[in-house]
Amino acid sequence: RTMSVVTLEKCRENIQKQLDNVVDFWLKYSHDRVHGGFFTCIGRDGNIYDELKYVWLQGRQVWMYCRLYRTMDRFHKPEILEAAVAGGAFLRKFARVSNSSGQWKCAFCLTRDGKALKVQRTIFSECFYIMAMDELSKVTGDKDMQLEAEQMMEQLIYWVQVDPSGLGRPQLPGEVPINSLSVPMMLMCLVQQITEGRGQEVSQKYKELGIWCVQQILQHIQRAGTAILENVSVDGSELPGCQGRLQNPGHALEAGWFLMLYGAQWGDKEIQRTAIRNFVELPYQYGWDKEHGGLFYFLDVDGHCPTQLEWSMKLWWPHCEALIAFLMAYNHTRKPELLEIFSEVYQYTFSHFPDAENGEWFGYLTQQGKVALDFKGGPFKGFFHVPRCLYMCERILDDLLENKD
């Protein structure tokens, strides 16, 4: 049942074709040539059904274009660089709003012409702003932009580690501080982004933060190593109620490959083993739907029904994270079981999400695997998880097929 080398070659071929297809889709439909930036609400056949510009997705698209331009020959084209530069200019001009304490804050959503419409009281718009600026500065060599990314990063670290009040949430007496998996995950991703290729000095500057992120992520391993919980207390114990029992298999899998990358960078075998056992194999075990296939969006560790209405839906992005995580884990270990699971996820993913007729992927399926929302881009789906997955998988497959033994 394990994929042979021939099958891996066919798999790479399919992934390359899919990546080309997805890049073409966004190049063709998402560019706003009047106001700059990217349309993100794009229907099944490429139509723009809303002109709002979601900042997470603006930042992610700039990052993805730059990454493809910088690291893959066939995307090293002026058209892609120009789109990234234009997107970055739009972000710099419009995404930043200052908060009441005069700190930098990024909007969550802008009108077509760049007016702030919504600001979230979280750090994520800023995260994707940093990713965009840093990656763009790597492509263009723009030192100002690199500095801006680092300054925003300092701001972010201050919110997370020192004082979150600048985010604008009032402190309430019933609240307890929470370690939510998404925060150290995103910070770790940013540390990897900002330090990559910047030399020893920058690497050392963020080393402590990287260690802190790992430690914060590992706190989510709970119940004697049998569960990854999405939210834990700041001292790493379980929280009461739905919030404390929540599981998000896609997030755990994403954290898994972030940890594998970290382990590879610092030569830490123990972290890599933990990543594979607890953040890759385990979330698949409890997160995979044995009846209909696919990964659940949310689960409750004690088997209660989650209160999120969409808990049983199959979303594109957890499947993207699973593909990267299992292929990377297999590449590290060469354990055939990992390739078998990759193959199962691959078959589910490619038989359910891509739209052969109009290109790109559907994002939201029912538990049974039927398309429930048919748009290609929406408030949370842009040019990011699909191309990042295809890009990562293609590179891992290149490595695997070069080093086959």
Place this chain on the structure above:
Amino acid sequence: RTMSVVTLEKCRENIQKQLDNVVDFWLKYSHDRVHGGFFTCIGRDGNIYDELKYVWLQGRQVWMYCRLYRTMDRFHKPEILEAAVAGGAFLRKFARVSNSSGQWKCAFCLTRDGKALKVQRTIFSECFYIMAMDELSKVTGDKDMQLEAEQMMEQLIYWVQVDPSGLGRPQLPGEVPINSLSVPMMLMCLVQQITEGRGQEVSQKYKELGIWCVQQILQHIQRAGTAILENVSVDGSELPGCQGRLQNPGHALEAGWFLMLYGAQWGDKEIQRTAIRNFVELPYQYGWDKEHGGLFYFLDVDGHCPTQLEWSMKLWWPHCEALIAFLMAYNHTRKPELLEIFSEVYQYTFSHFPDAENGEWFGYLTQQGKVALDFKGGPFKGFFHVPRCLYMCERILDDLLENKD
């Protein structure tokens, strides 16, 4: 196909039994005898799966207990009054927090022992607080409580009509002021609540506000009377994008029976006709799923896919609103088509939502009508829509069967 008198009698009998069952369920499982207030996260078989106390649901449960106690003989029992009084005391003690301008604001969610955990930047917690206090004061004769309800009402009117900044949302340059259907609906509901049985003076005091609410609600009739849109501009024109095209058939139906009550109170036949044509018949026409039955949660007036992941799910509450709306409309007009639709909604509702095994109703079904979330109470489902629907329908059926011709 129209229901005969005999069928209406059987229907009333079933509704009475269901109401008794639902009241028993909440009396049995929801009371917190340690800290006061009501548990609202109640699983399929009555287990408490989270101890958080959602303020909307605390207020609604107090209101519903009082209304049943005050207006239906078989619920005029000390047990129900005591539960309502205890719930009211918990609300008064813990729900109010003051905002940064020193105005009253209600929390959205409390810990089991009453500490504020989350405050929404909207008016709805306050709305249900007012409903609870006013109805409780009608039962107990407590003048202070009545005054408190009226004071909170003044605060609310100020936020809606004069200055919303006390709600805590920063004004952003891309925002345009919006008339969202839920706001005038809730205010109209509160006007009816506060004026009911209070005499001419109070009635006159809120008369202008009632007229304003009607006018604001009617602005949602769009596209030459062929659509109810959930969000319009403050001058009653269509808004761009998803927000402007959003339809919520359950909300429109609820507005429909609020308008019918208003029309009956003020003897306004024109409003009653508009209510039935535009807010009852029309939302059923576009909101009913011709393939699987049941009312959609959200739709897009131009047929785009809504961005809400749960758009195609069948929720209990729109069906509750539809039952009230069609039965009331039939009682006003005696048009057999309206009774036929009532019968169709009735059959779908009672064959899908009630849980014969453990009592109460499921709240969330897939488009195909399968239970998707199996709890009886959650962050937005409490002792409210189901009993209010059964209570209203029982009373309308009493009236219908008494005045049969």
